[in-house]
Amino acid sequence: MSALSAPTLAQMQRGQVALVVRITGDNRLKLRLAEMGFVRGAEVRVEQAAPFGNPRIYTIRGYRISLRNEEAEQILVAVPEEG
Template sequence: MPFQKKGPPTLAQLQPGEQGRVRAVSGRGAMTVRLLEMGFVPGVEVRVIKRAPLGDPFELRLRGYHVSLRRSEAERVVLAEAEARG
């Protein structure tokens, strides 16, 4: 991961080709519920397929399908630290 921020790693920190295991979805409200409904639940493996030229949105693969998220949404998906890998 090219940059680090304090706290646990998030999906927004992964680069194309890297993957991680979801630990939690942070925050409250409709977006958190929506991310959980989309399949971002603890234990699920997520791989970053590609990013748009300016880094937003991300194309991701999880549970056999592709989904796109904005950076602000991907920052809510907390990864298990030992699982963030390429």
């Protein structure tokens, strides 16, 4: 249940760093994201957004990837403690 109330990657602001908790939704996309490195515990940083605020760019495992906000919404994250 706790996973359901977790914030999603889409809610994170530019420059914020979050840890992947879980991916919800469609299997195909889920697997693709996992293959690209979005597995539990992976660190993601939010970079810039496209002209209409969607899609956005993220840094994960030292490379850049762009996701639509609809897709980022399926990625549940945790915000690590400061320090």
